Structures are given as C-alpha cells and as structure tokens.
Amino acid sequence: MAMNMKGLSNVISIIILIFIVLVVLVPVLYYVQYSSQYNTVTQSIVNNYVYLKNLQISQVTTGHPSLYYNGSSIFVTYSNGTFVPPSNLTIVSILYLNSNGIWVNVTSVKYPLVISQGQLINLPSYTSGKPIIIVTSLGNIFFLQPGSSIGPFATAGKGGTEILAQIYTKNGPLSVSANVTSNIYGSFKNYTTPVAFGNQTGTFIVKAPQYVYYQNSKGQIITGVFYNWIKLGPATLNSTTSQGVKVTLQGQPLVLIANYSILTTTVNLQVNTNNPNVPIIVNIDGSNYNVTGSSTIQVTAGYVNITIYTLQFNDTTQNQSKGIIKYYIYSSSTYNKNTYIARSFIIFVPPSTSQTPTVYINYNNIYNYYRVYIYGYNLPGSVCLILNNTVYNYNYTQGYWIIGGNYSFDPTAIFNGEYTFGAQTVKFEYSNGSTFTYTFPNIPSYVLINQPMTISVYYGETIKWYLL
Structure with missing residues (x-):
C-alpha cells in the first residue's frame, strides 16, 4: 500500500512539473514568435518607406514632376509621360534662406500641398532671389537655387522645349528675363524667357542677346555677358558658345539655358545738368552722388540704373541779392539720343568706347520768386x-x-x-x-x-x- 502511494506521488509530481514547464514555455514561444513577426513587419515597413522615398527621388529627377525655381515662383510640371497614372508629390514645408543665414519656413503656403498636376507655386516677395528647400512627406529634401531645376523642366504638357536665361555668380545662378529670337514655329519671332514650346522634334535656331541684367531690391544691377548654352536633356547643338545656335530635338524634353558671366569692366560715366549752380542728388546703381553742373562717376559697364532724387529746387546762388530766386523742376534726361521722362531709367554703357558716355539731366525754370516790399503810410x-x-x-x-x-x-x-x-x-x-x-x-x-x-x-x- 505504501509502495502504491509513493508511485502515485511521483506521477503527480511529474504532472505538476509538466504543467509548470508548459506555463512558462508557451508564453516564451509566443513571445519568440511575436518578436519574429514584429521584426519582419518592421523591416517590411522600413523597406517599403525606403523604396517609396527612393522612388520619389527617381520620379522627380526624371520629370514626374519636374521642379523649376525662377527666384520668385516654383514651376511644377509633369514633363515625363511614362508614369501612368500621375504620381502625387506631397510638400509639407518650403524653406528659404534669409539674410541671417537661417532657413525659415514659408508660412503663407497651405500645407500639406498635394501636387497631382502641373501648377505654379507663387512665393512671397521676401523670398525673392533666395535659395529654397522643398521638404516632402517622405522626408526627401530638394534644394533649389534661383534659376535651377530638378528634372527635365518644360511647361508644355508632357514635355517640350524650355528656354531660360541666367547670370552665373559665385553664389549661384540668378534667373533673368532675356529676349531671345527663334524660328521654332517657322518664322523668326522674339520671345521673353522663360518660355516653353510643345516641340520635342524638329530643328530650329535660337539666338540670345549679348547682354542681360539682374536688378536687386536696392536698385543695384548686375550685367551679364553671354558665355555659353547649357543643355539639359537629349538634343544636338551645333555650338554651345555662340549666341545663335542650331538645335535639333530628339523626341524628348529639353531645357536650354542661356548662361551669362558677370561683366566687371569699369568705365567713366559723365553726368551733366543744365543748371551749373545748384547741386543735385543722383542715385546710380544704388549709390547717391552729388552733381553740380558736371561730374564724372566710375561705374561698372553694362546696364546702369539711374534715379533722379532732386526733382525740384530753388536757385539762390546768383540773383537772390537782386531780389530774384529761380525755381526749377525736373524735365527729362537724355542719353545716347534717347530721352527719358521718368525720374528712374536704365541705360546701357558699353565696356569700351572712344567717347565718354554722358547723361544730360534737364530742369525747367517754371517760375521765379520776387522780393516785394510793401509799405503803408x-x-x-x-x-x-x-x-x-x-x-x-x-x-x-x-x-x-x-x-x-x-x-x-x-x-x-x-x-x-x-x-x-x-x-x-x-x-x-x-x-x-x-x-x-x-x-x-x-x-x-x-x-x-x-x-x-x-x-x-x-x-x-x-x-x-x-x-x-
């Protein structure tokens, strides 16, 4: 009987041990299995995110959509027709580099901005000429200088030819407007850049001007002299260093950029007024000068911005002691046989000339003040x-x-x-x-x-x- 009880006790002990093992082992097995599944799902999510992130970079760089920044607006265009249906680009932030060197978010744009078709994103005036960064929902960062693009940019449907102009500086390109001449539509016509055409095939001629200019908010002007053509996309040019080139398209989007270098030659500009007695203030390329009769001012050749600050004055230098003060008002300015009525105008001063270029600033004597003595007796x-x-x-x-x-x-x-x-x-x-x-x-x-x-x-x- 004692032996039977001892055997039963051993069986019960084994059952309890098996139960304890099961109680501990099942959660462990479940945890191991769950951890394996979790790691698999996490890795899958990461891989999917990386894939989508890289896919977006590939899509933008191949034109779906392309991004072009002209210094004040962002042009978005789907210039590659191979993606069907069109892929969306979600922008969560646009940053610009302010004058203190700090990247600041453009708050006037309503985020998230979902791009599904070509459109123009206008930026506030305080971002003008500043580099920008576009941040997407997938964490991609697209950096753009004024006048630069990512992807083959063309505003003509699913592709075409885009002609731009820029002045290349040490701080990057400055997007400018230039009048180009082309026979892309048969006859020669003038177009103002940036300009887009639907053509992806054919041969045409385009000619860019020798000089262009960029003017900042302070009135200072940078003049560019033609340097070369930059070709983005497949096409054949008979030259890249001539102002006029022959272009043969190859059935794909093309961006042609007329690239200019900064003109740095200095020349003497003479400024004359028709009143030799009274000094007037003239602003030339953002700097003020006092001119009395005639002054010679050194300027950078090319386009020069002139603003007349003295619009009226009294001449008290000669006849005041005789009881006469002459009152003058700005009339016009003349340069190179051209007359300018406005108080602010832009002239072109060539880098080299045999004669000193001269601006004549003219004033009219509108009326006089007379000294009148009034006596009563x-x-x-x-x-x-x-x-x-x-x-x-x-x-x-x-x-x-x-x-x-x-x-x-x-x-x-x-x-x-x-x-x-x-x-x-x-x-x-x-x-x-x-x-x-x-x-x-x-x-x-x-x-x-x-x-x-x-x-x-x-x-x-x-x-x-x-x-x-």
Missing part, C-alpha cells in the same frame, strides 16, 4: 494788403518772396462811423525803373508781379458817410 489802424487771398502786413522790413504772376489787389479799409479810411494813393515801383501811380477812386484791382518791386499805399479819408 498814414495807417488808420489794423489794416493790411491782400494779394490773392493772402494777407501781407505793411512795413515788413525784410520784404516778401512772392511767386511771379497776376494778383488780385485789395488794400483793406476801416470805417469809424463817419468816414471810410482807405487807400488814397497807390504806387507800384519796379526794379527796371518803371513806376505807376493810382489815386482813389481809380485804385487798381490787380497788380502784375514779374520782377522785384515796391508797393506803397497811402491811406486817408476816402468816403464820408451821412446819417439819414
């Missing part, structure tokens, strides 16, 4: 002289500066209940020696002021009043 009290509704006090020893012209003449009077005391005699004495005298009741109602003069008014009893 036998004044009956608080009386004054009124000219065109302006009151002048008698006997002001400094005299008055009055613009030349015809003036209504009104020497005021006083009534004391019996007599009116007014002007009995008026005398106009001009600087040329002319004198005109008038007596009551023939006092004139106007006076001509066309030179320095003296007005003398003699008061007395002019009208006697009787009580009825």
